[in-house]
Amino acid sequence: MNSQKLGTLAGQAIEFAPQAKVEGGQPAPQPTKQPRWTHIHAPDVRASVSGTSWRGVRRELKVFLANYNALFGTGILLLVALSALFAPLLYPGDPLEMVARPFLWPGQNSAYPLGTDSMGRDVLAGIVHGARISLTVGLAATALGLTAGIAIGAFAGYFGGLIDGVLVKFIEIFQTIPSFVLLVVLVAIAQPTTATVTVAIAIVSWPTVARLTRAEFRTIREKDYVLAARSLGFGHARIIFHEILPNALPPLIVTSSVMVASAILMESALSFMGLGDPNRVSWGSMIGAGRDVIRTAWYLTALPGLAIVFTVLALNLIGDGLNDALNPRFSEDR
Amino acid sequence: MAKLLEVSDFSVRFPSAEPVKSVSFSVDPGEMLAIVGESGSGKSLTALGLMGLLPRQARADGEIRFGGHNLVCLSERKLRRIRGREIAMIFQEPMTSLNPVLTIGDQIIEVLRIHEDLSRRQARARAIALLDLVSIPEAGRRIDEYPHQLSGGMRQRVMIAIAVACNPKLLIADEATTALDVTIQAQVLQLLDNLRVQLNMAVILITHDLGIVAQWADRVVVMYAGRKIEEGFPGDVFEKPYHPYTHGLLSASPRRKADYHYRDGPLSEIPGSIVSAAGEKGCSFRPRCPAARPACSLTVPQLIALPAGRQVACPYVPAIAEVAHVAPVG
Amino acid sequence: MSAYRRIGRTISRTIIQAVPTVLGIVILNFFLLKLAPGDAADVMAAESGSATVETMAALRERFGLDNPILVQLANYLNNLAHFSLGFSPRYGVQVADLIGQRLPGTLVLMLVALAIAIAVGLLLGSLMATFSGRLPDRIISVVSLLFYSIPGFWIGLMLILLFSVKLGWLPSGGDSTIGSRLTGLSALLDRARYMVLPATSLALFYLAIYARLTRASMLEVKSQDFVRTARAKGVSPFVLTTRHVLRNALIPITTMAGMHFGGMLGGAVVVETVYSWPGLGRLAFEAVMARDFSVLLGILLLSSFLVIVANAAVDLLQAWIDPRIGASR
Numbered sequence: 002m003n004s005q006k007l008g009t010l011a012g013q014a015i016e017f018a019p020q021a022k023v024e025g026g027q028p029a030p031q032p033t034k035q036p037r038w039t040h041i042h043a044p045d046v047r048a049s050v051s052g053t054s055w056r057g058v059r060r061e062l063k064v065f066l067a068n069y070n071a072l073f074g075t076g077i078l079l080l081v082a083l084s085a086l087f088a089p090l091l092y093p094g095d096p097l098e099m100v101a102r103p104f105l106w107p108g109q110n111s112a113y114p115l116g117t118d119s120m121g122r123d124v125l126a127g128i129v130h131g132a133r134i135s136l137t138v139g140l141a142a143t144a145l146g147l148t149a150g151i152a153i154g155a156f157a158g159y160f161g162g163l164i165d166g167v168l169v170k171f172i173e174i175f176q177t178i179p180s181f182v183l184l185v186v187l188v189a190i191a192q193p194t195t196a197t198v199t200v201a202i203a204i205v206s207w208p209t210v211a212r213l214t215r216a217e218f219r220t221i222r223e224k225d226y227v228l229a230a231r232s233l234g235f236g237h238a239r240i241i242f243h244e245i246l247p248n249a250l251p252p253l254i255v256t257s258s259v260m261v262a263s264a265i266l267m268e269s270a271l272s273f274m275g276l277g278d279p280n281r282v283s284w285g286s287m288i289g290a291g292r293d294v295i296r297t298a299w300y301l302t303a304l305p306g307l308a309i310v311f312t313v314l315a316l317n318l319i320g321d322g323l324n325d326a327l328n329p330r331f332s333e334d335r
Numbered sequence: 336m337a338k339l340l341e342v343s344d345f346s347v348r349f350p351s352a353e354p355v356k357s358v359s360f361s362v363d364p365g366e367m368l369a370i371v372g373e374s375g376s377g378k379s380l381t382a383l384g385l386m387g388l389l390p391r392q393a394r395a396d397g398e399i400r401f402g403g404h405n406l407v408c409l410s411e412r413k414l415r416r417i418r419g420r421e422i423a424m425i426f427q428e429p430m431t432s433l434n435p436v437l438t439i440g441d442q443i444i445e446v447l448r449i450h451e452d453l454s455r456r457q458a459r460a461r462a463i464a465l466l467d468l469v470s471i472p473e474a475g476r477r478i479d480e481y482p483h484q485l486s487g488g489m490r491q492r493v494m495i496a497i498a499v500a501c502n503p504k505l506l507i508a509d510e511a512t513t514a515l516d517v518t519i520q521a522q523v524l525q526l527l528d529n530l531r532v533q534l535n536m537a538v539i540l541i542t543h544d545l546g547i548v549a550q551w552a553d554r555v556v557v558m559y560a561g562r563k564i565e566e567g568f569p570g571d572v573f574e575k576p577y578h579p580y581t582h583g584l585l586s587a588s589p590r591r592k593a594d595y596h597y598r599d600g601p602l603s604e605i606p607g608s609i610v611s612a613a614g615e616k617g618c619s620f621r622p623r624c625p626a627a628r629p630a631c632s633l634t635v636p637q638l639i640a641l642p643a644g645r646q647v648a649c650p651y652v653p654a655i656a657e658v659a660h661v662a663p664v665g
Numbered sequence: 666m667s668a669y670r671r672i673g674r675t676i677s678r679t680i681i682q683a684v685p686t687v688l689g690i691v692i693l694n695f696f697l698l699k700l701a702p703g704d705a706a707d708v709m710a711a712e713s714g715s716a717t718v719e720t721m722a723a724l725r726e727r728f729g730l731d732n733p734i735l736v737q738l739a740n741y742l743n744n745l746a747h748f749s750l751g752f753s754p755r756y757g758v759q760v761a762d763l764i765g766q767r768l769p770g771t772l773v774l775m776l777v778a779l780a781i782a783i784a785v786g787l788l789l790g791s792l793m794a795t796f797s798g799r800l801p802d803r804i805i806s807v808v809s810l811l812f813y814s815i816p817g818f819w820i821g822l823m824l825i826l827l828f829s830v831k832l833g834w835l836p837s838g839g840d841s842t843i844g845s846r847l848t849g850l851s852a853l854l855d856r857a858r859y860m861v862l863p864a865t866s867l868a869l870f871y872l873a874i875y876a877r878l879t880r881a882s883m884l885e886v887k888s889q890d891f892v893r894t895a896r897a898k899g900v901s902p903f904v905l906t907t908r909h910v911l912r913n914a915l916i917p918i919t920t921m922a923g924m925h926f927g928g929m930l931g932g933a934v935v936v937e938t939v940y941s942w943p944g945l946g947r948l949a950f951e952a953v954m955a956r957d958f959s960v961l962l963g964i965l966l967l968s969s970f971l972v973i974v975a976n977a978a979v980d981l982l983q984a985w986i987d988p989r990i991g992a993s994r
Contacts, residue, residue: 070807170685170686170689171689173686173689174686174689174690174693176924176927177686177690177927177969177972177973177976178690178693178927178965178968178969178972179927179928179930179931179965179968179969179972180927180928180931181928181930181931181932181934181935182930182931182934182949182964182965182968183965184931185934185949185953185961186697186961186962186965187697189701189953189956189958189961190697190700190701190702190958262814266816269816269819270816270817270818270935273816273818273935274934274935274938274950274953275953275954276953285816288818288819288822292822292939295822295825295826295830296830299826299830302819302822302823302826303823303826306816306819306822306823309816309819310811310814310815310816310819313814313815313816314810314811314814316814317810317813317814318810321810386897388893388896388897415899415900415901416899417899418896418897418898418899419897419898419899420899423897423898424897426890426893426894426897428890431889431890431891432890432891432893432894433891433894434891434894434895434909434912434913435891435913435987435988435989436912436913436916436986436987436988437908437912445895445898445900446898446899449898449899449900449901450899481988481989483988483989494894497894497898
């Protein structure tokens with residue numbers, strides 16, 4: 002790197018001679034006969050090779066794992082998931098079966114650590130089995146809602162024009178109708194089962210995802226690397242799945258954890274109102290059943306409610322942690 | 336003539352860095368001082384430090400004597416009385432430096448009513464007069480407009496109007512013309528100079544544009560990596576730059592020679608970047624300096640005072656070597 | 666450009682944009698009505714006890730239920746234009762009347778809840794932004810996250826447990842003391858007592874949202890250049906926060922606030938149920954239990970309209986706050 006070629010309009014290369022005389026003033030004294038560049042010890046001049054260890058997902062993972070709140074949330078969620086998974090092993094049989102004397106308080110009988118309800122059903126069994134419903138509905142509804150929302154949002158954002166106009170109006174209609182009211186109507190029309198509840202929650206949650214996806218696609222569509230892909234003749238499908246979608250994922254990932262949280266809240270509200278699956282025990286239905294005896298046996302409403310609060314809190318903490326990890330500009334300011 | 340502002344050994348420290356290291360300079364009433372340096376030289380932080388507007392984690396040391404007080408030790412409350420009234424500042428980005436939801440009139444009136452006891456009507460009249468002063472046409476109508484209705488050059492004029500509203504003794508212009516078109520730049524600088532004379536207001540011009548310095552400044556201070564490395568009258572400094580960095584800066588400018596042609600030779604540059612200064616125990620410029628000696632890495636060079644108000648922080652330049660027995664600047 | 670002209674332009678723009686949405690909602694509503702199991706004829710037959718094929722056919726013809734679907738849609742739209750939402754066989758009254766009776770109760774509850782959520786949310790959010798990164802911020806952050814995770818119906822029950830059952834300070838249901846003949850201020854205070862718990866239960870979730878939103882928005886605005894300019898003018902911290910930061914921070918806050926009106930209506934359904942509050946929410950619950958779809962869908966339609974009105978109001982508010990909206994440039 003001892004000399005540098007500069008092109009000029011005349012087409013001749015001019016060598017930048019090592020001992021170029023500096024114009025005007027007194028030239029700084031140079032150690033004579035030494036090429037001018039050897040005094041450079043500036044580290045940035047050397048080619049910097051950034052280690053691949055900081056590329057990709059490692060950095061985001063590190064940020065997430067350093068967040069105590071997010072770890073706490075993950076821990077609780079794992080606890081809930083494990084109890085849901087092992088519910089049939091821990092408490093085989095139907096949690097709606099009567100097993101003991103009614104209205105046992107928590108701690109009264111060690112076989113039933115959380116007591117029993119008005120019909121003598123084990124509260125802990127109910128909570129553990131209720132976890133299955135909450136998580137199943139939460140995850141399934143979110144998955145469905147994400148799929149529909151991303152599909153519609155991607156279409157609208159990518160193609161623009163008339164398709165976008167129509168889809169936006171469609172999204173707007175669903176966003177204007179109050180979600181919970183629509184949910185109640187849908188479940189009331191189609192008789193309440195776990196499946197209908199799941200689909201109904203998905204129908205109510207896809208608009209937010211669609212809006213978000215559309216916004217992301219519209220932004221990313223204008224970026225240079227998409228333009229490059231188009232000029233290389235890549236088809237729409239390839240551009241959408243290879244170029245745009247991976248870059249649109251971070252806010253969607255954050256949104257998904259919040260979606261699971263609100264799906265769980267919606268499912269519990271439905272079961273509380275009696276619109277849940279009548280053959281399954283759910284945290285909401287337990288609270289609903291305990292409502293009449295709240296004056297005496299208030300643990301029947303408190304305990305399942307705490308289960309909901311902790312699960313949803315865990316999901317929100319995880320969502321915050323994901324947000325900090327994936328969207329650094331929105332994280333804690335000074 | 337008593338100095339308006341005397342900065343001695345001013346430093347700004349962050350938990351992990353010291354971007355301004357022991358800077359000293361002074362400003363006379365009514366003069367225009369230019370502070371020159373590249374990004375990272377610490378010039379903007381020095382300016383913010385003068386106003387007490389440093390970020391929360393920053394710690395300032397040293398002395399800033401102004402109006403009989405040491406601004407470094409002053410409480411926030413007393414500083415607030417000085418800001419806008421005795422010392423004012425205008426910033427680089429006119430597009431975002433004005434509150435978008437208030438009219439420009441409201442923003443000028445605000446600074447008037449904070450520092451002076453004026454009724455709304457009086458303040459409004461003063462504001463219109465100020466807009467006239469900075470040559471904004473139809474001031475009476477424009478005073479009720481919002482910032483988004485004005486162009487960049489006009490917004491910068493409004494900023495200047497706000498800054499000079501209470502007749503401050505010192506105006507700091509932090510890269511105030513960098514974001515403007517060249518023709519507007521010239522107008523704004525002319526305006527600043529006119530106001531300087533009219534209001535007997537000193538101006539500190541912070542810039543990286545040597546052309547502006549040559550044309551407008553009474554004195555120039557050159558900063559590199561948080562230190563002052565040269566000072567003097569622009570004519571002298573540009574004619575005969577002493578510090579190797581100043582030398583390199585001037586050589587890199589294509590305007591150096593009046594009839595410079597690209598065929599005369601390539602532009603020279605200072606190799607490397609200011610990042611190399613981090614962690615240097617001795618002279619911060621050593622990694623990029625063509626005249627570096629082994630001794631340069633041992634101690635930070637002191638400022639040496641030379642005749643005609645020159646100061647330079649390098650003992651090895653031949654012109655200095657001839658007068659090397661002159662005592663270093665404190 | 667004067668504020669009035671800007672607001673006027675915003676109104677016309679909002680109305681024009683709302684028309685297709687309204688139409689879409691109405692049509693969707695109609696089809697949901699058709700999908701519902703059983704129709705008016707079934708319900709009437711069940712009520713009267715006679716359900717022969719002939720009587721059913723006669724009933725259907727009388728109610729126009731055997732017309733082709735598009736004719737039915739046209740009739741439905743026509744009825745709507747005359748503010749008629751149909752007839753509720755179960756309650757025996759016009760749906761519109763029924764809803765009209767219950768609407769004020771819900772509106773009052775929601776407005777009070779909204780006021781609480783906004784006032785406390787803005788306050789907490791400003792505190793969080795002012796002490797950003799330090800202990801008060803962390804504590805309030807966790808608390809608001811907690812509020813965000815609590816189901817409305819459960820906190821409603823827990824509040825009843827604490828304040829009504831255990832402490833006996835506040836009533837557990839209804840909207841006023843039955844049989845009392847209070848007037849004037851004492852009537853107002855009486856109603857206020859009944860409103861405290863339901864409004865708080867409804868507000869808690871949204872309080873958390875607004876607090877977090879305010880924090881984010883204020884931090885965003887604080888880092889902008891014009892705040893530095895204001896500080897350089899010597900503006901006091903209080904004026905800085907209110908006049909410069911908050912006024913600009915309110916712009917994204919009001920945008921998001923409008924989006925939650927629909928959610929709050931949904932929340933009102935469960936809260937009114939828990940507190941036996943006489944409003945649309947509890948009516949919806951009763952209608953669900955009775956499978957009275959005309960009432961249910963009437964509520965759906967009306968609440969959608971309320972959301973549209975609320976969104977329009979938010980648009981106007983924004984046009985008033987932000988001089989860049991609706992300007993001719």
